Amino acid sequence: MSKKATSKTIPREVLDLIRQEFNSSQFNALPRGTGKWSFIPNLQKALQKFIEDQKDNRPDLAVQYPKGPTEDLLRRAFNLKSPPGATKSLRDMLCLYSTQGKYDWNETIAQYYPDKFMPLIDSDKNETVTNTPQASATPSIDSFASKVAELLLEKLSAKEIEIVKKQIQDDSIKTEELIENITVPSYNDPDKPEFPPKPFYTPQFPASSTYPIKIPGFTNVWMKDESSNPTGTHKDRMAWEVLIKAKRYNIKEISLISSGSAAVSIQHFFKLYNVNTILKVLVDHHLKPEIKEHLTRIGCKVYETDLSRKSLTGKEIKELTDNSQGIDITYREILDRYNDNYYDWLSYEILNENPQHCFIPFGTGDLFINVMIIAEREFNNRIYKHDPRFRGSIDTISNCNFIGATTHTPNTRLDKLFSYHLPSLRDYNAYLASLIENNRIGHGSGILDVEEEYVEEALQKAREQNIVCEPSGAAGLAMLLQNQNDIPKDDKILIVNTGKTNYHLAYT
Secondary structure, three states, X not given: OEEOOOOEOOOHHHHHHHHHHHHOOHHHHOOOOOOOOOOHHHHHHHHHHHHHHOOOOOHHHHHHOOOOOOHHHHHHHOOOOOOOOEOHHHHXXXXXXXXXXXXXXXXXXXXXXXXXOHHHOOOHHHHEEOOOOOOOOOOOHHHHHHHXXXXXXOOOOHHHHHHHHHHHHXXXXXXXXXXXXXXXXXOOOOOOOOOOOOOOOOOOOOOOOEEEEOOOOOOOEEEEEHHHXXXXXXXXXXXXXXXXXXXXXXXXXXXXXXXOHHHHHHHHHHHHOOOOOEEEEEEEOOOOHHHHHHHHHOOOEEEEEOOOOOOOOHHHHHHHOOOOOXXXXXXXXXXXXXXXXXXXXXXXXXXXXXXXXXXXXXXXXXHHHHHHHHHXXXXXXXXXXXXXXXXXXXXXXXXXXXXXXEOOOOOOOOOOOOOOOOOOHHXXXXXXXXXXHOOOOOOOOEEEEOOOHHHHHHHHHHHHOOOOOOOHHHHHHHHHHHOHHHOOOOOOEEEEEOEOOOOOHHHO
């Protein structure tokens, strides 16, 4: 028998419990730095004292952490360092601390969050595995996709299942495809790119530019700039795929949750190609009125709800948007059964740059995970034959640190990245951990929170170099600034700018 990795990402709500206990302690008043996360050293001291006080009741804590957890472990537990997460023993200790010795991890989840985080409960079943070839096998794209499919299958409507079946039949299509007035030149021929789509634009590969930028102290920083896309963001890549599938499968209604960018992109392409599919957009009731007005003016059907209340299923999203004849694409796996289609061309453009560090904004996680899937696929293809779009170095990519820049802070300036609920995040983190463990990507990879203080600095540097972006689009640059002391100054760094939505373009 061999132990299976027990590291899990701690939800913000549990982290808040820990911070609350710390803030009420004497250690919070000790001298500390001015940084937002300067509490870590003092928290370490508080935990040392807690372990000492609990040595009669919980002697196991002193055995596991004789000097308390290290600052490195605590930074990872608070999602401040890659890879983020905490082992079972550390999670138990932190929960015991936050509840003054009453509840460990499982008991804290059951006591405070029985309706929200029960899937995070540790079980003996998950703690050990037999050391068989199957258990130790390298991660598989197909197994990852199958796992997602199993989770979704019971939630699919008859219409959605029909689409999945048709997609399986369509997998053999690799040459030029004509769907009424839509032309798909090829699916993976770099000499016949599909985006930005003709006849309204000129397809090219790469479809957007990559150029060097100036960041003080660094010598080799590059910007992958998606602001040149039709509506100004990388969401246009996804919108093009949605357009194709809406026409191919004659979908009457499509629902999705959006903060603006995705809806604008999809509706823009629907209008260009005279698609009759009705786009039904579910937005949070706190979304800026001007964005809701823009969405309505360009032809979207807008519905409002309190998205903070709970995580919605596809069925519930369809009900809230009066969608009885179509599908929901908020959880995009329904339209993309291999989980790599929305951003596959962009993923190759990113990997072909051969970065040593790559910073990508992480909202729904679609783009970031797509890049990971393509990186794994090309690693596996190194023995056989690479996709013709791949021009990178597997040796470089398998050592590249890929950082997803996200936020869990309500009212953040990174509004396009914030989500009250992200059901796939746990699976994404597990998949990322498997890639790191099997040396598919760099060991410094992870999904980390951007500290707000670095957002304005990033925007200022973007303005100085005429880079078009909104705060969310600049999240990767902000993350570089946040971690600049941990990155070699001469390494090649690639920052993905996801752009800035042009709401007014869709009126013309």
